[in-house]
Amino acid sequence: MLSVPPDFEADPEAIHSGAHALVGYDVDLTAVDGSARVTLEIEAKHLNRNGTLHGGIIAMMLDAAAGFAASRAQSLTGFTQVVTVSLNTQYMAPAKSGQVTATGRMSGGGRSIVYAGAELRAPNGRLLASATGVFKRIRDRRK
């Protein structure tokens, strides 16, 4: 499921990808504060050797949430593609089941480089993991 802003000009397919489908998280870009939310209902296929949500999937969700927030912040109308330059993830607590939500927010940056971070929380609000990232805007080569 995808929720995109009413002013989303780009093709909504722009936020789909093979990896997105593989993991099966939901993306919500409708928050009026410019944040981006990525949610996942934990299934067996998402677990690591310890039986908890895999750190790589956590990194993927945090990367997506922070990256979408960076994309939103780079465009007054809709959406600008960015690539991840670096991502630093901290794992505070394991998650075993239920729905987890990553919320991404831009924290700084300018024309080419954007700083954004994200937090992954359990339904009860507990902080499970956080990330800070550096993103780079991709100039649209069609123009």
Added chain:
Amino acid sequence: MLSVPPDFEADPEAIHSGAHALVGYDVDLTAVDGSARVTLEIEAKHLNRNGTLHGGIIAMMLDAAAGFAASRAQSLTGFTQVVTVSLNTQYMAPAKSGQVTATGRMSGGGRSIVYAGAELRAPNGRLLASATGVFKRIRDRRK
């Protein structure tokens, strides 16, 4: 496919997981220098919105390679489970197809905390991404 050392005492299933099966990478823990190798043949399901290997899957491979190297370094005979405390990933170049290999190595640490890093390279040796991580040994509570 899994390659484990001849002296691998723990159940080889210990390195399987739902997330591992989902992505489908191979793990090779036979290198005599203590390093760990994680390889992936890139498929459509691994791609991001830009049509290149998803940063989250890259993080997953680097996390696995560094974590397995940390696990190997913590035990003279086989393998000790570790959890990721933090992982910092840098994305140098995109990968579109072919087989990519993440090689993890321990760089420091002691009884409880282990520092390990990993590099992801293309078949021609080009550096695609790298990560440094902090890992924590999980004490076996059965003993």
Added chain:
Amino acid sequence: MLSVPPDFEADPEAIHSGAHALVGYDVDLTAVDGSARVTLEIEAKHLNRNGTLHGGIIAMMLDAAAGFAASRAQSLTGFTQVVTVSLNTQYMAPAKSGQVTATGRMSGGGRSIVYAGAELRAPNGRLLASATGVFKRIRDRRK
């Protein structure tokens, strides 16, 4: 200048150091929310080759602010020493003059490992830099 909590049991000298004196920042540990504040009046000796506050001094302030917050969080009465395991710093905007303030807060962790972060801001509130860190509690060997 040092401001420490009324219940500060340890020798206040515990927060002094040669490096602290060299740079000359102030530490304030009185905030009731458990945060730690480190302030610096920028002088010529703090500048880098570009004429702005040196990234190493920014890292030092963010490390100190996050580390003091981790120390406060580890003890109900006062203060427990911690060491930095890793620190990830992001530089958003340069600072040329005036007073800058780093505010550190704990974000997670348990008995041995503590996660804490810090933000460096200009007097007008502009975010100049931020850091997230992993800290480890040092067990008091006198006891």
Added chain:
Amino acid sequence: MLSVPPDFEADPEAIHSGAHALVGYDVDLTAVDGSARVTLEIEAKHLNRNGTLHGGIIAMMLDAAAGFAASRAQSLTGFTQVVTVSLNTQYMAPAKSGQVTATGRMSGGGRSIVYAGAELRAPNGRLLASATGVFKRIRDRRK
């Protein structure tokens, strides 16, 4: 003391700064492999509360070594200024005295963004700390 390459076109003063003088490390940019070396003889003024080399000074040395390597890599003849976008530092072992050396090397990047890392080692070669950083080239506005 500063050692710069024979083909160093820019004013050698370009690598001086207030913070550099404050800490007192030496910079050597003569290595033919493009690496950069920053050395420091540890004094009391460099120590933290635990009596070991302060993490902020370690970060400063690693930032300088990686940044100088990035600067060298950006120019065939000499030197191009860069700024630090983000720096991730890992602290493996404490240093109490003697001379420590940070060696920086570029690991990737392109026209605007450069990835570089550095390792800090004791005279006996022991790894004390390492860092990976993202740097951005500053375009020379005089041209």
